[in-house]
Amino acid sequence: MNAAPTHSLEARYYTDPVIYKAELKGLLARTWQFAGHASQIPNVGDYFAFEIAGESLFAIRGRDEVIRTFYNVCQHRAHEMVSGTGNTRVVVCPYHAWTYELTGRLRAGPNIKSVPGFDREKICLTEVRTEDFNGFIFVNLDNGAAPMDEWFPGVREEIRAYVPHIGNLAPLEWVEVPENCNWKVSVENYSECYHCPINHPTFAEGVVKPETYDIQPDPDGSYVLRHTTECQSLEAMTYPIDLSVPHADEYQSWFLWPMFSFQCYPGNVLNTYHWRATGVDTCTVWRGWFTEGGAESDVIRGLAVQDRQTTVEEDIRLVESVQRGLHSRGYRPGPLVVDPSCGVNSEHSILQLQKWMREAADRDLEEAGN
Numbered sequence: 237m238n239a240a241p242t243h244s245l246e247a248r249y250y251t252d253p254v255i256y257k258a259e260l261k262g263l264l265a266r267t268w269q270f271a272g273h274a275s276q277i278p279n280v281g282d283y284f285a286f287e288i289a290g291e292s293l294f295a296i297r298g299r300d301e302v303i304r305t306f307y308n309v310c311q312h313r314a315h316e317m318v319s320g321t322g323n324t325r326v327v328v329c330p331y332h333a334w335t336y337e338l339t340g341r342l343r344a345g346p347n348i349k350s351v352p353g354f355d356r357e358k359i360c361l362t363e364v365r366t367e368d369f370n371g372f373i374f375v376n377l378d379n380g381a382a383p384m385d386e387w388f389p390g391v392r393e394e395i396r397a398y399v400p401h402i403g404n405l406a407p408l409e410w411v412e413v414p415e416n417c418n419w420k421v422s423v424e425n426y427s428e429c430y431h432c433p434i435n436h437p438t439f440a441e442g443v444v445k446p447e448t449y450d451i452q453p454d455p456d457g458s459y460v461l462r463h464t465t466e467c468q469s470l471e472a473m474t475y476p477i478d479l480s481v482p483h484a485d486e487y488q489s490w491f492l493w494p495m496f497s498f499q500c501y502p503g504n505v506l507n508t509y510h511w512r513a514t515g516v517d518t519c520t521v522w523r524g525w526f527t528e529g530g531a532e533s534d535v536i537r538g539l540a541v542q543d544r545q546t547t548v549e550e551d552i553r554l555v556e557s558v559q560r561g562l563h564s565r566g567y568r569p570g571p572l573v574v575d576p577s578c579g580v581n582s583e584h585s586i587l588q589l590q591k592w593m594r595e596a597a598d599r600d601l602e603e604a605g606n
């Protein structure tokens with residue numbers, strides 16, 4: 237007897253404000269989240285501020301060249317320390333001028349020596365777990381979280397094989413894409429290509445061969461989905477590639493649960509997706525395009541424009557329609573198309589992704605007492 241098909245997640249996982257609030261305190265605070273690129277802060281004292289799971293943070297390069305991340309809050313009376321980007325010799329709170337070293341330790345403050353028993357050695361900005369993953373800075377608000385190489389075993393080395401010059405890369409441009417949908421809708425759309433031949437003609441006919449497209453969960457159960465396919469014929473490709481370079485004729489993507497993906501386009505072109513949840517019905521997607529040293533490239537710039545005008549715009553229409561549909565009283569979650577032979581017309585990757593989503597949301601709700 238055949239097993240009953242697995243149905244998609246109930247709409248509430250994408251539309252319930254209670255689940256979204258629980259995710260901010262739970263899933264998004266205990267997983268590795270992309271912060272920025274090391275090339276953004278090349279010099280001692282360079283910093284940038286950003287937000288993860290509703291928390292304001294900043295990353296800064298120390299005198300020992302180590303990049304550290306701190307909660308963006310003074311330990312005196314909770315004023316924010318920095319905003320935007322900049323460079324500083326020490327970190328000074330704008331409120332009462334409490335001054336911290338680049339390591340986060342309190343250095344000085346007006347009149348603190350007059351306070352009996354005041355021990356500045358015991359006062360430090362609260363540090364956040366930070367990892368440099370091939371030049372990409374990730375943070376985790378859970379101090380007890382396993383390192384990234386345990387979450388995503390082998391990925392660091394696999395990316396280097398496809399992009400051996402990754403250590404020299406810097407962003408050529410970031411494209412910020414607001415979407416009126418829950419972040420999980422957008423991530424799901426990214427994590428299958430069942431819709432590609434119908435909705436992405438430029439990508440499907442001028443970049444990859446859909447008939448060779450596959451997305452596989454990690455066989456050992458780690459939190460990564462690998463996309464693989466061949467490139468189109470050179471005559472059909474929308475941009476030139478050098479096939480003498482290893483892996484130049486392949487497309488490979490590594491989706492790192494829950495909100496980041498490295499993509500290597502044919503021609504060894506590194507680009508990225510990362511997501512930020514901004515509300516139960518909204519998120520922001522950033523598309524990053526990289527060159528050596530961030531140098532100008534007509535080919536990569538043109539590819540980024542092509543992507544923005546085709547695949548990105550096409551996906552916005554799709555995910556926003558799905559979000560509207562999830563609010564419909566007429567929606568009944570249908571069965572996923574899980575083909576045992578996998579391939580482009582199978583949703584086996586969505587089966588795995590929704591398993592992670594359901595487990596995370598149910599855990600978050602339980603811990604929140606809901």
